[in-house]
Amino acid sequence: xxxxxxxxxxxxxxxxxxxxxxxxxxxxxxxxxxxxxxxxxxxxxxxxxxxxxxxxxxxxxxxxxxxxxxxxxxxxxxxxxxxxxxxxxxxxxxxxxxxxxxxxxxxxxxxxxxxxxxxxxxxxxxxxxxxxxxxxxxxxxxxxxxxxxxxxxxxxxxxxxxxxxxxxxxxxxxxxxxxxxxxxxxxxxxxxxxxxxxxxxxxxxxxxxxxxxxxxxxxxxxxxxxxxxxxxxxxxxxxxxxxxxxxxxxxxxxxxxxxxxxxxxxxxxxxxxxxxxxxxxxxxxxxxxxxxxxxxxxxxxxxxxxxxxxxxxxxxxxxxxxxxxxxxxxxxxxxxxxxxxxxxxxxxxxxxxxxxxxxxxxxxxxxxxxxxxxxxxxxxxxxxxxxxxxxxxxxxxxxxxxxxxxxxxxxxxxxxxxxxxxxxxxxxxxxxxxxxxxxxxxxxxxxxxxxxxxxxxxxxxxxxxxxxxxxxxxxxxxxxxxxxxxxxxxxxxxxxxxxxxxxxxxxxxxxxxxxxxxxxxxxxxxxxxx
Numbered sequence: 001x002x003x004x005x006x007x008x009x010x011x012x013x014x015x016x017x018x019x020x021x022x023x024x025x026x027x028x029x030x031x032x033x034x035x036x037x038x039x040x041x042x043x044x045x046x047x048x049x050x051x052x053x054x055x056x057x058x059x060x061x062x063x064x065x066x067x068x069x070x071x072x073x074x075x076x077x078x079x080x081x082x083x084x085x086x087x088x089x090x091x092x093x094x095x096x097x098x099x100x101x102x103x104x105x106x107x108x109x110x111x112x113x114x115x116x117x118x119x120x121x122x123x124x125x126x127x128x129x130x131x132x133x134x135x136x137x138x139x140x141x142x143x144x145x146x147x148x149x150x151x152x153x154x155x156x157x158x159x160x161x162x163x164x165x166x167x168x169x170x171x172x173x174x175x176x177x178x179x180x181x182x183x184x185x186x187x188x189x190x191x192x193x194x195x196x197x198x199x200x201x202x203x204x205x206x207x208x209x210x211x212x213x214x215x216x217x218x219x220x221x222x223x224x225x226x227x228x229x230x231x232x233x234x235x236x237x238x239x240x241x242x243x244x245x246x247x248x249x250x251x252x253x254x255x256x257x258x259x260x261x262x263x264x265x266x267x268x269x270x271x272x273x274x275x276x277x278x279x280x281x282x283x284x285x286x287x288x289x290x291x292x293x294x295x296x297x298x299x300x301x302x303x304x305x306x307x308x309x310x311x312x313x314x315x316x317x318x319x320x321x322x323x324x325x326x327x328x329x330x331x332x333x334x335x336x337x338x339x340x341x342x343x344x345x346x347x348x349x350x351x352x353x354x355x356x357x358x359x360x361x362x363x364x365x366x367x368x369x370x371x372x373x374x375x376x377x378x379x380x381x382x383x384x385x386x387x388x389x390x391x392x393x394x395x396x397x398x399x400x401x402x403x404x405x406x407x408x409x410x411x412x413x414x415x416x417x418x419x420x421x422x423x424x425x426x427x428x429x430x431x432x433x434x435x436x437x438x439x440x441x442x443x444x445x446x447x448x449x450x451x452x453x454x455x456x457x458x459x460x461x462x463x464x465x466x467x468x469x470x471x472x473x474x475x476x477x478x479x480x481x482x483x484x485x486x487x488x489x490x491x492x493x494x495x496x497x498x499x500x501x502x503x504x505x506x507x508x509x510x511x512x513x514x515x516x517x518x519x520x521x522x523x524x525x526x527x528x529x530x
Contacts, residue, residue, distance in 0.1 A: 179202035404434075405436075
């Protein structure tokens, strides 16, 4: 019934006002084999996503997403209308009914977003309203959130959310904001269903003088589980930025302690007291575009992690820029195993507001240096070096069972424009790895060579070859080769097809990590925007 009313509103507005509209469509098809080690299985995915938007009566917008994921590449199967909304907007007020995303502050209280590539979706189904008058901004939301953990399809969490946010600009330099989110949730667990109530309060403040910027965001989370335990935690994020004549510097700090636990409970992904899926603070780690660096070694633990990041941009001249980034993170405290009763005793670290490089706190650190240089008006080159060190401390066996990984990556990227209609890009990456868990071969290397050509602004052709000397590669292979071609039709439609082997691996974005299985076969993509 609700859908019929929704469509009636759209059609009525369209017929009455000669509305503007837009349609976009994404079609993806793949056929081949997936593998984990020596286990292989045939796999075919079919995905079609159509989004339609109408604007009518000058202030109204309505839209819908028609989705066919049967089966999808990642995530769960779905066919039908996955999203719909109608919105009203004037100079001061915006009201939206249906599905929407939302962000308060820096996401410590609420950050609703979607990443289809990782099958992560926390969009709200309900109402959002925003009002702005002068230097005051206010917003509220209320509705339902259905979150499916794509690594555990049997578990779909449901939340009834209410949230409010207010921001006020005191003057040209100072502003502050306050947020509050309340949630009632149900989480299906093996043989039981956990019911919880949660409240998250947030306060943030910023100072901006033009060249100097300082922001600090603090949130406090309380979670109570029906007929069970309760948990309190907090999160702090801060940023300091300074721009100077030929560059800039940013300093990020995170202190996330939403649900610190001992080693028995830490890896229990089913616990209801952990950071909730509608929260998603900054990771305070660099998001890389290079392939080997995008396969992140580190998965953020928002429940127990403290860290720093420093990034410097500097221009040596009109043709050369330098980017230097360094980050470090660790757990807050150490849990010592008492072998008399086989329980863990917490040892609070005196300076646990800063990251530690001691192995006992499972530290991670990364340094990255990149140089961008223009050889000419038609040729640009990027090259650099990255060093990453990760330690996963074994709380049960100590140093003897601790997992250590060290990785050094040398990326290189060259882009050359032959003319306005022809261009080529060449990419090369080399990675040297030490992994003490890689039995019999602690040291190995990975390499990537990629080429892409663009012709008469319509055709693209690319090749990618990746290889390793790792005898224990999980896929059982040592090389992966693929080719891809594409064609742009009248600037509004893009068609591409690829064939070959893809290595897969752990992919992370915004602190969300998923393992993508190796794939061998054909992929077809068609994108239209009208």
